[in-house]
Amino acid sequence: MHLDTAARVRQSWALILPQRKAVCRDFYQRLFARYPELRPLFKANLAQQVDLLVTMINTVISALEHPDRVRPLIETLGARHADYGVQVQDYAKFEQVLLETLREALGDELDADAQAAWREVFEQLSATMQAGAGASAGH
């Protein structure tokens, strides 16, 4: 991970510190509005889901320079997602809506470099989750 990538993601996530939960709530609302077919996959309470997503993003961002430290955690997260019924093509939907939500929350403060940095982090995260999902297939 390029140091600038880590710094850019960390800085933009810091800018929304007081509104992280509100931003993640907004993210799910946008995701379900855009892709209603995903809504039935979510069975649990959405407020709890928001907390878990914020916590997971915090964890990933804290380990950007040391991805090996969180790799096992992310792989098992990916395996659970396969069990939830999440498919590979759903990750691109998630990424698109997440970037849109961040742009909406941050406006001009999320410049092109920061958006590229979020994409890089998300794509690495997705690849690790999908590797974990693949490793557990058939079990």
Ligand code: HEM
């Ligand atoms: C790639 C980044 C993603 C992260 C960091 C993430 C994070 C999480 C976390 C922390 C949970 C809580 C439960 C657990 O730990 O197993 C969860 C559950 C869930 N996620 Fe994700 N997720 C991601 C991508 C996706 C995608 C692409 C989908 C597709 C729709 C998705 C759908 C779900 C569903 C359906 C649940 C279960 C909710 C329930 O049981 O009600 N996630 N996710």
